[in-house]
Amino acid sequence: MALETYRYLRGGMAVMIVLLGAAVLIERSGASCWQTSISAYYFTSAHAVFIASLCALGAMLIVYKGNSDTEDVLLNLAGVLAFVVAMVPTSRPLSLCGTVDLGIGDQSAIPNTWAVVIALVVSRVGAWWMHRHTGTASPRSALGTAATWGQRLLLAVGLGALTFAPQWFRANAHGVAAVAMFTAIIATVAITAIVVDAGRYRPVYRSILVAMVLTLMAAVCLHLVLDGFNHAVILVEAALIGEFAAYWMVQTVELWGTTVRVGAVTGRDTRLLRAL
Template sequence: MRSTYRSLRLGVVILLGLLGAAVVLESVRLGCWLDSLSAYYWSGARDALVGSLCAVGALLVAYTGTDDVEDALLDVAGLLALVVAFVPTEPRTGCAGPGAPSALAVEHDVRTQVAALVLAGLVAGTARAVVAARSGLPLPSTLVRAAVAVPAVVLAVAFAAAPQVVVARAHDVAAVVLFVAVIGVVVRRAFDARPTSGRWAAAYATVGSAMLLTLSVVVALHALAPAWGHAVLILEAALVAQFAVSWVLQTVELWGTDVVDGTTGPA
């Protein structure tokens, strides 16, 4: 069981490395850099981008947090990673190169994928809540197990009311909320580590603060700067790297932790 949890954690880091390698190699092939990580959906790196995000999302949902709050945050982040993968950002002019999918074809694909994701999220949340209830977990823990269904419900309502808005905006909104959830995990770890290790608490606080600052700057650039240039690409890459650092820190800290009961797992 310990080996399985270690593999889950290491898998997230390896997949983020795969994403970074695909972006770099595609940029070398094209001879230029696109203006954001999401823009590589419209390049030859599309499959690596979508595949790595889907796999990371699945691992975040599968991984059991050290407590109910962390578990809920990771579940929400995992489902939103799938939204980011399935709903691309708007195509932009530049050096995307030949072979990029057409915007019209992608719009039809997005509608199918969002509908499938909503159904999968609802089934996953319901199944996990039922299993938790049958296992005798308290009501708060049972509700946490259904947290993955919350963004699925929100997405379903939004998609039913305004599908065009979902296609146009869901990517950016999901990406921001995803990182907010991850930052929440890092900040929570900083507070949890304070009674036992000031060094670990300081490390988590530093990474969490850096992620929050970077995310704020990225959001501001998206909202205020009409010509983002490569600043957004650099900041998004930094944000993903900071997430990887936070994940590695927690992996190292909890490397030898055993399962205490049915609600927690080793990292």
């Protein structure tokens, strides 16, 4: 049963990415132009799918147990940030490219984010109590501990901004969360590319990692060289999402017959420390 759950969980993430992509393409089919970012489709007919797919992805990333405690922390962080990206929209686009203006605003961003905070706190307290009550808490490695404190620091800063500077949070949280989410995802891919055993999957993971890094470099070049090229963001977002989807599908195939990769967590962490 656990193996089947992992299979559906991994497959479900890929399906959510397909869902988001389909909504954007369907919206574009009735519009006169592309939006400058995928996030801008929050204000179009893809609004509901945009929020639903990101929230579903966020929940699945949090629920999914990584192959090491470091990877697990990064996946949890990416999942929490996916909720923030969904709840706090980017700035409203100047043009909706001829599609119907649904009149969607951002008035719900702050209260909806507080709802996410409350749900996360309740779930964290519940998980802590259950692990403490049953004695099932897992020991953390050095890298896992560092990643945990990094996650706590980032989320504490976000919570402080939400509490004491809500207007700043509303204006900046989407962009900060999106960048941090992609960073956590790329770090997860990097971990897999380092720790996976030699074989046919290692070069695939490393190729995806290189592609993701080159995508970020291309974004910088587009910004510097092509002044006024305002669709660079959507190209980068689409490429990174596609690359992550490819990574996740390859991992689904690799791990189809197991819940986690074979090997001791401590051995993986040692390999990671050597790589660093």
